[in-house]
Amino acid sequence: MLVPAPAGSRALLAHILSRLLVTGSKRGVSTKQRTRTAASLIVDIYERSDDRPGAAMDLSGVLEWSSEEPNRIVGDHWLVQEIRNEFIARLGRVCPIDWTIHLRRLLLESLHALPARHEGRVYWVPAVHVDTVRKMSTLTEQLEVFTIIIVPVPAGMQGFVHDVITDYLSSTLLDCTDAVSSWVGNEDRRKYKHTHGALKDLHGVAKWYEENSGGALDGSDVAAALCNSIAELATTVDETYVQAAAKAKRLLADTKAEKKRQRVKDKLALPKAVAPPPSDAEALSPPEAVAPPPPVELAPLPDPYITIGDLTLKRNKTLDAKGMIVFSAEKGTICEQAFSEMKADLDAWVMAADSYVLVTAQGGVPRLYLTAISLDVAMALHDHYGITLHL
Numbered sequence: 170m171l172v173p174a175p176a177g178s179r180a181l182l183a184h185i186l187s188r189l190l191v192t193g194s195k196r197g198v199s200t201k202q203r204t205r206t207a208a209s210l211i212v213d214i215y216e217r218s219d220d221r222p223g224a225a226m227d228l229s230g231v232l233e234w235s236s237e238e239p240n241r242i243v244g245d246h247w248l249v250q251e252i253r254n255e256f257i258a259r260l261g262r263v264c265p266i267d268w269t270i271h272l273r274r275l276l277l278e279s280l281h282a283l284p285a286r287h288e289g290r291v292y293w294v295p296a297v298h299v300d301t302v303r304k305m306s307t308l309t310e311q312l313e314v315f316t317i318i319i320v321p322v323p324a325g326m327q328g329f330v331h332d333v334i335t336d337y338l339s340s341t342l343l344d345c346t347d348a349v350s351s352w353v354g355n356e357d358r359r360k361y362k363h364t365h366g367a368l369k370d371l372h373g374v375a376k377w378y379e380e381n382s383g384g385a386l387d388g389s390d391v392a393a394a395l396c397n398s399i400a401e402l403a404t405t406v407d408e409t410y411v412q413a414a415a416k417a418k419r420l421l422a423d424t425k426a427e428k429k430r431q432r433v434k435d436k437l438a439l440p441k442a443v444a445p446p447p448s449d450a451e452a453l454s455p456p457e458a459v460a461p462p463p464p465v466e467l468a469p470l471p472d473p474y475i476t477i478g479d480l481t482l483k484r485n486k487t488l489d490a491k492g493m494i495v496f497s498a499e500k501g502t503i504c505e506q507a508f509s510e511m512k513a514d515l516d517a518w519v520m521a522a523d524s525y526v527l528v529t530a531q532g533g534v535p536r537l538y539l540t541a542i543s544l545d546v547a548m549a550l551h552d553h554y555g556i557t558l559h560l
Contacts, residue, residue, distance in 0.1 A: 171305050173263055173271030178239035179207065184266065185255050186212065186232075189248065198248055199226055208236040214246050268314045272305065281377065283337050285329075293322070293333045295381045322383075330385035331392075334378050338395045341371055346402060354413055361410040368403040375399060 190200055197217045204211040211233050215226035230246025240260060242253045276282035280298040285291040294302055299319070306317035322330060345368055352360075375396050379386050386392040 171275075171301075171308055173267045178260065179210070179234075179236070181259060182210065182234055182242070182252070182256060185252050185259070189252055189255075200232075210234040214244075214248055265314055268309060272309075272317070275305070276302075281374075281381070283333050285333055293330060295378075296383055297381055327383070327385045330382060331389060334382060334386060335389070335391050335395060338371070338375050338378075338392075338399075342395060342399055342402070345371070349402065349406060349409070352409065354409075354416065356413070358410065358413075361406060361413070365403055365406045365410075368399055368406065372396065372399045372403065 186200075190198075199215045201213045201215065202211070203213050211231065213228055214230040214232065216229040218225055218227050230249060231244055232246070232249045232252065233243040234241075242249065242256055244250075244253075276292050276294065280294055280301060282292040282294045282298070285293045302317065302319060306319060309315055309317060345364060348364060375392070379392060379396075
């Protein structure tokens with residue numbers, strides 16, 4: 170889509186606020202966000218009490234915005250008034266800044282363009298997407314928004330394209346490497362999955378640039394080394410995840426053994442109840458008959474089930490052919506995506522507890538075959554993986 174959509178109230182206000190804060194700071198004004206959510210924005214505005222260097226900043230105004238009234242900005246400070254005026258003028262309209270943001274997003278997210286200078290404004294665009302940029306340039310010129318200058322890369326400047334691509338890949342790889350190096354071994358498993366997915370995407374992008382760089386990466390040892398480094402780091406993340414899962418399994422076993430020892434200690438420490446010796450009269454008199462207590466009707470227990478996130482598996486009425494307890498979802502109540510997410514959680518479970526076998530019945534209905542499981546393991550599954558057993 171070449172034409173940008175008007176910015177929403179929240180995004181428009183955030184952009185205007187960030188731009189006017191630069192001019193406000195030159196006039197002795199600073200701000201501090203008190204609340205910043207998708208539904209509310211409250212900003213405190215401070216001004217110096219006098220012009221002396223180092224003078225204290227006093228609260229002089231407040232800007233308030235709420236999604237309940239998205240087109241209204243509350244506040245009587247002069248900076249709030251300037252923001253309100255520009256907000257009203259641009260609301261619901263496509264302004265030049267909207268075109269600039271849209272063009273930058275189009276280049277970086279859809280056209281695989283890369284900044285050719287650190288400050289931006291100059292981008293290298295792969296040849297397969299140049300026609301799209303030309304269409305964008307024609308449109309912005311006809312609307313008199315701005316002019317996009319398109320310059321072909323001379324044949325003798327393939328080294329420039331090589332450096333642009335390899336600089337991007339190496340800086341992105343360095344960010345991932347720094348993130349992995351900061352791990353201590355107890356990270357949430359979603360962090361492993363997110364990092365591995367980012368590295369997989371980066372490897373795909375590197376291969377794409379190799380095929381669409383116009384020959385700039387042909388025979389490049391640097392590009393080949395970067396691809397190998399990305400693949401090696403992805404393998405390291407996988408190995409780190411396996412080690413973390415094994416550590417979690419050992420911790421579960423140690424916790425189970427420690428709780429068992431503690432229960433034995435508690436049982437041995439309990440005082441022994443010793444009945445007092447009977448008196449002479451009690452010893453000679455026959456024991457009185459004691460009437461049994463009346464029976465107490467118990468409320469029926471709820472059906473056992475297992476919850477894994479938003480998924481609920483109910484226990485079947487009968488055992489399977491091997492005498493195992495079977496939990497399954499109602500037919501037609503789960504889609505393949507939800508089943509895949511549940512499978513990922515259960516993969517972590519089996520590494521930690523070794524206590525289930527999972528199969529898929531017809532129609533994509535998941536079934537869980539549960540072997541004997543202790544209370545300690547059930548508690549650990551709830552604490553570490555969000556799996557709750559209601560048995």
